[in-house]
Amino acid sequence: MTEPNDKSRRGFLGAAAVGAAGLGVAAIAPGLHLIEVSQASAPGKGASSKVRWGMLIDTTKCASDCNACVKACNSENGISEVLKDPRQASQWIRKIDLKDAKSGITHSLPMMCQHCEHPPCVDVCPTHASMKRADGIVLVDRHTCIGCRYCMLACPYKARSFVHMTLTEQNPEVPRGQGCVESCTFCVHRVDKGQIPACVEACANAEHNAMLFGDLNDPNSAIAQRIAEVKTTQVRADLKLNVGVRYQGI
Amino acid sequence: MMIQQQTKTDDGAFYFALAVGGLISAIGIAAALYMEIMGHQVSGMNNQIFWGLPHVFGIFLIVAASGVLNVASIGSVFGKKAYKPRGPLSGLLAIVLLAAGLAIIMLDLGRADRVIIAATHVNLTSVFGWNMILYPVFFGLVGLYIWTLMDRSKNQYSKTVGTAAFIWRLVMTTGTGSIFGFIIARQAYQSAILAPMFIILSFAWGLAIFLVVQEIMYARSKMELHPQLRARMKNLLGVFIGAALYFVAVYHLTNVYYAKQFEFTHFILVSGGVFPLLFWGGFVLLGSVVPLFLLYAPGFSANKGSVTAASYLTVAGGLCLLFVFIIGGQAYPMDMFPGMQVTSSFFDGKIDSYMPSLPEILLSVGGFAIAFTMTLVGVRVLRFMPQDDVAKLQSAGYLHD
Ligand code: SF4
Numbered sequence: 146m147t148e149p150n151d152k153s154r155r156g157f158l159g160a161a162a163v164g165a166a167g168l169g170v171a172a173i174a175p176g177l178h179l180i181e182v183s184q185a186s187a188p189g190k191g192a193s194s195k196v197r198w199g200m201l202i203d204t205t206k207c208a209s210d211c212n213a214c215v216k217a218c219n220s221e222n223g224i225s226e227v228l229k230d231p232r233q234a235s236q237w238i239r240k241i242d243l244k245d246a247k248s249g250i251t252h253s254l255p256m257m258c259q260h261c262e263h264p265p266c267v268d269v270c271p272t273h274a275s276m277k278r279a280d281g282i283v284l285v286d287r288h289t290c291i292g293c294r295y296c297m298l299a300c301p302y303k304a305r306s307f308v309h310m311t312l313t314e315q316n317p318e319v320p321r322g323q324g325c326v327e328s329c330t331f332c333v334h335r336v337d338k339g340q341i342p343a344c345v346e347a348c349a350n351a352e353h354n355a356m357l358f359g360d361l362n363d364p365n366s367a368i369a370q371r372i373a374e375v376k377t378t379q380v381r382a383d384l385k386l387n388v389g390v391r392y393q394g395i
Numbered sequence: 396m397m398i399q400q401q402t403k404t405d406d407g408a409f410y411f412a413l414a415v416g417g418l419i420s421a422i423g424i425a426a427a428l429y430m431e432i433m434g435h436q437v438s439g440m441n442n443q444i445f446w447g448l449p450h451v452f453g454i455f456l457i458v459a460a461s462g463v464l465n466v467a468s469i470g471s472v473f474g475k476k477a478y479k480p481r482g483p484l485s486g487l488l489a490i491v492l493l494a495a496g497l498a499i500i501m502l503d504l505g506r507a508d509r510v511i512i513a514a515t516h517v518n519l520t521s522v523f524g525w526n527m528i529l530y531p532v533f534f535g536l537v538g539l540y541i542w543t544l545m546d547r548s549k550n551q552y553s554k555t556v557g558t559a560a561f562i563w564r565l566v567m568t569t570g571t572g573s574i575f576g577f578i579i580a581r582q583a584y585q586s587a588i589l590a591p592m593f594i595i596l597s598f599a600w601g602l603a604i605f606l607v608v609q610e611i612m613y614a615r616s617k618m619e620l621h622p623q624l625r626a627r628m629k630n631l632l633g634v635f636i637g638a639a640l641y642f643v644a645v646y647h648l649t650n651v652y653y654a655k656q657f658e659f660t661h662f663i664l665v666s667g668g669v670f671p672l673l674f675w676g677g678f679v680l681l682g683s684v685v686p687l688f689l690l691y692a693p694g695f696s697a698n699k700g701s702v703t704a705a706s707y708l709t710v711a712g713g714l715c716l717l718f719v720f721i722i723g724g725q726a727y728p729m730d731m732f733p734g735m736q737v738t739s740s741f742f743d744g745k746i747d748s749y750m751p752s753l754p755e756i757l758l759s760v761g762g763f764a765i766a767f768t769m770t771l772v773g774v775r776v777l778r779f780m781p782q783d784d785v786a787k788l789q790s791a792g793y794l795h796d
């Protein structure tokens with residue numbers, strides 16, 4: 146298994162050191178991790194609490210037969226393992242087809258970790274492995290996850306997968322591991338480099354432009370302006386988790 | 396004064412039982428290691444049903460651990476003389492069942508090798524996190540309690556320590572019930588009634604295990620439990636079984652009342668295949684109605700065999716109930732888009748099925764074997780055998796001639 150020594154990882158730990166939830170993370174292996182934290186605390190690195198990353202999905206533009214976001218996610222994050230039982234395979238993002246039972250109207254949309262402001266997965270995680278960065282991105286520290294799967298029970302969106310087998314081909318920027326739980330990271334390793342998540346890019350390349358990524362806190366951002374203009378929905382808004390992923394058209 | 400004496404158990408039988416218990420425990424641990432190395436792909440679990448048979452058995456033992464201590468509490472906290480001599484055995488079983496239950500849960504972790512992280516990085520907003528504190532303190536308190544019971548010079552403290560253990564165990568079972576009770580995401584679990592329901596279930600399951608162990612110990616020592624003592628305890632078991640049935644009924648009735656939970660309850664109780672079968676056939680009929688019949692029907696009730704059979708059935712019924720509760724609760728899809736038909740590559744909107752694989756079965760049974768083996772050793776090295784002073788109980792009016 147590869148040790149995470151990439152920039153995103155450092156950014157992750159830098160943020161962890163800032164956020165109260167992450168204090169525990171920094172203390173696991175003081176020698177190794179504290180060095181990483183000190184490097185990461187350089188100006189401009191690490192997550193800022195001024196930012197709240199979010200996504201807006203326009204389901205009217207999302208095509209039922211398109212899977213570009215899912216494919217892009219899998220290749221970006223090195224999700225290539227094949228399991229005999231497909232129910233055991235990791236799916237960070239999936240396409241859901243909806244049909245209104247009464248009107249018969251159909252929708253298609255991608256579903257992934259909703260990066261909740263009040264994430265139940267973080268509340269229930271016994272080891273602080275599930276954590277929320279200052280910029281709202283919810284991650285699993287795969288070095289402290291004990292694989293109890295309690296977060297899977299708590300997540301209302303079925304957003305988490307448990308790694309059921311030994312992994313061989315990994316993207317060094319995206320540490321994954323057998324026996325740990327994982328979910329969409331909003332491509333944190335790309336976001337920390339100023340890029341957008343791979344799924345959003347792929348959706349645009351496929352000329353659907355159904356996904357918009359940006360800072361919900363910045364009133365001038367495209368996403369904040371769209372949310373101010375059009376009617377958007379939070380899935381299971383009744384739970385009041387104030388999710389970071391919003392849907393339009395359902 | 397007539398005190399029944401423990402006769403020496405046959406050495407051969409002891410070592411044979413020890414070997415069998417040890418072997419099944421070892422096979423269970425080996426099965427867990429196999430799952431750890433191969434990954435959970437060799438289990439029947441998946442990304443929808445990710446808590447499987449090991450959780451059913453593990454949580455059963457943890458819940459029963461708290462309930463079995465009831466016997467001791469009735470003796471020292473509530474001063475019932477007939478239960479006093481049973482305090483040490485009750486304490487031993489509490490420790491053993493909790494240890495075995497935790498062993499199953501920990502061995503089933505995706506990264507069992509990191510269990511130390513669970514102890515050093517406790518998240519206190521997590522119910523699992525609380526349990527990291529609740530369980531060790533329980534071990535400590537019960538250990539201390541056994542000591543105050545067995546060491547005559549410390550007897551005077553037994554009531555205080557026993558009361559502390561009694562309260563702690565109620566908190567602990569509340570904690571176990573709350574593992575599910577705080578899960579807002581799922582139809583099955585978010586319910587305030589889960590914590591009290593688990594406490595009542597723990598009383599029934601714990602007492603059933605106690606009665607089985609007690610009868611085996613008496614039989615091995617060629618001793619007879621006084622029939623009136625047995626009658627008292629079997630009546631208590633009957634009350635607990637009835638109360639458990641009542642709480643489970645209330646839990647389902649309140650779920651039916653809330654429109655959102657109606658379909659889920661229908662699934663669990665009517666349409667869900669194996670789940671209604673295990674609920675009605677396993678928990679209600681075999682695990683509750685038949686035991687109640689065996690405990691109260693004239694001609695059966697005072698009989699040693701029927702009390703033991705009722706106890707075994709209570710345990711089996713409890714496992715059925717937890718299977719329905721834990722596995723059924725995950726098999727039923729979460730309702731993310733009310734009023735919509737949902738399909739996806741990730742089996743959204745689909746009822747899932749679960750079949751435990753051999754390693755999971757071996758680990759689960761191995762957990763019971765760990766409890767068995769630890770009990771065997773415990774009663775061998777220390778005097779846990781309940782010694783009834785029949786004459787004293789008679790003069791105190793607890794027993795009649
Ligand atoms: S969607 Fe699920 S995994 Fe993502 S933050 Fe919310 S609860 Fe956690």
Ligand code: SF4
Binds near residue numbers: 270
């Ligand atoms: S599986 Fe990992 S991330 Fe999820 S609750 Fe358990 S330790 Fe936390």
